[in-house]
Amino acid sequence: MRQRLVDRFFRYVAVSSQSKTGVLEVPSTPGQRELAEVLKKDLAELGLVDLSLSDTSVLIGRLPANLPEEFKGELPKVGFIAHLDTVDVNLSPNIKPQIxxxxxxxxxxxxxxxxxxxxxxxxxxxxxxxxxxxxxSDGTSVLGADNKAAIATMLTTLEILQADKTLYHGELYFVFVPDEEVGLKGAKTIDFSKLPIDFAYTIDCCELGEVVYETFNAGSAIINIKGISAHPMSAKGVLLNPTLVAVDLINCFNRLETPENTDGTDGYIWVQAMESNQSLAKVTLNIRDHNKLRYENRKKYIQEVIEFIKLRYPRAKIEYTLTDVYGNIRDAITDENKNCVDYIYQAMKNLQIEPKTIAMRGGTDGSYISTQGIPTPNFFTGAHNFHSNSEFLPIDSFEKSCAMMLEIVKLIYTNKNK
Incomplete structure (x- = not known):
């Protein structure tokens, strides 16, 4: 397993697949399509069926169930999901790994x-x-374990399952999506009619033992302010400076409820950007909270602030959009489906891995997929320091991530076969 994992990882990071913020098309970069094509060929060689590669480079394949003749009942259909893109943090897109x-x-x-x-x-x-x-890496780029370690894990697990027909399992779906790093854009283009699963797993967080089934509820607000421009010599009573209107709006938000002043399950409103000139200003806000009610109240407060600013500046034209980006995985987990989380902890117990459960101050593809009725918790790749050139991947931890996927598949069969 170990050498196959490392070889696959080196092969996949050799395909440059950084995503790019601000691009409307999905995928946002051609390298992600290239990697999807490589994976489609690999999956076909490993025996997946019903392979589909969408126009947005969402790749889905199905591994048919492998069950003994005497097995009675049904197994849940389960998905495993990884993203194709690596993050663009102004480092080289070309990854040169070393051991x-x-x-x-x-x-x-x-x-x-x-x-x-x-x-x-x-x-x-x-x-x-x-x-x-x-x-x-060689320090000029990220390493790309986020998320190509997961891709290597999924392909290696598939290879092991296909090589040993005594490893019984139900139907498994392997899913690869683009543009996770730029707002989960790829996951939002999944054709769920091709993904008839009961629950899924992403493999997209850090060190050995990390478990995530609680993420932010996330949204964004874009506020456009149109002022009135005038030459300074005739500006009195005429000029309406949209920059100052934007500043007054921004000052309505609590400076202690910002990313730099919160942690744990604290939520925030983040003034992510402001652009302005003499006539127009644009304010972009990120809204985050683990608690659904608090999240909705933050959106409501933004609307109240905008109405207040409209009253204060009746000559300004102020328009806004509020958009939900993704949800908290935990909100999709019920008493009926929580076994998808239980399998993670049982697998860790069997493999003697100490769990490190975290409430992620961010989101995974599972944060969106869970809003579609498919609970999708997350477990570790084994890597540290995602999104930096200090990212590193201990191979022992990498190997245990792969063992986790294999153990979960085994548990789903053995628990249903009792």
């Missing part, structure tokens, strides 16, 4: 020519992996 053999606990030199290091003083988590092999 640090038998890590000894020192600073890691990623790139001697450019003097790029992962410093233990800044990343003390490195100390957990002394004596292990660790995959890193």
């Amino acid at each position: 640090i053999k038998n890590y000894a606990g020192e600073d890691i030199c990623l790139n001697k020519d450019q003097a790029i290091f992962i410093r233990v003083a800044e990343h003390p988590e490195l100390k957990k992996y002394i004596g292990q092999d660790i995959i890193c």
Whole structure:
């Protein structure tokens, strides 16, 4: 398993697939389509059926059930989901991975020519992996374990299931989506008629043992303000400065309820951007809260603020849009379907992995998919420091992520076969 995982990972990170913010088309970059085509061929060679690759590069394949003749009843249909894109954080799109053999606990030199290091003083988590092999980039890019470690895990698990027909399982769906890093845009184009599953898993968070089934409810607000321009020599009583209107609007929000002043399950309204000139201003807000009621109240407060500003500046033309981006996975989990989460913890117990349950201050593709009636919790890839050139992947943890997927598949069969 170990070498197959590493080989697949190196192969997939060699395909540059950064997504790009602000592009209307899905996928936002051609590299994601290229990777989807590579995966489609790999999945076909590994025996998946009903393969479909949409215009938006959502790739879906089905592994038929493998059950003994004496099995009675039905197994749930289960999906495993990874995203095709790596994040664009102004680093090189070209990933050059390397393996640090038998890590000894020192600073890691990623790139001697450019003097790029992962410093233990800044990343003390490195100390957990002394004596292990660790995959890193060359420091000029992210590593891309987010989310190509998951892709390698899914393909390797598929290969193991196909090679050993004593590993019984129900129908499994393998799903790969683009543009997760730019607002879960790819997941929102899934044709769910091709995904008749009971629940699913994303493999898209960090270190060994991490479990996520609680994420933000997320929304955005875009507020456009049209003022009245005038030359300063005749501006008195005429000029209406949209920039100042925007500033007054922004000042209505609590400065202690912002990303830099909150943690845990605290929510916030984030003034993400303001653009303005003499005539127009545009304010972009991100709304986040784990609690659904508080989230709805934050949206309501934004609307109240806008109405107040309209009263204060009756000559300004103010228009806005409020959009729900994704939901909290936990809101989709009920007493009837919570076994999808239970399987994660049982798999960790069987594999002697200590769970680290976190309320994610963000979202996964599962945060949207869960709103479609398919609860989709998330478990670890094994990597650290996503979205930076200090991202690294201990191979032991990577291997355990793959073991987790395989163990969950086994558990679903054995629990139903009791």
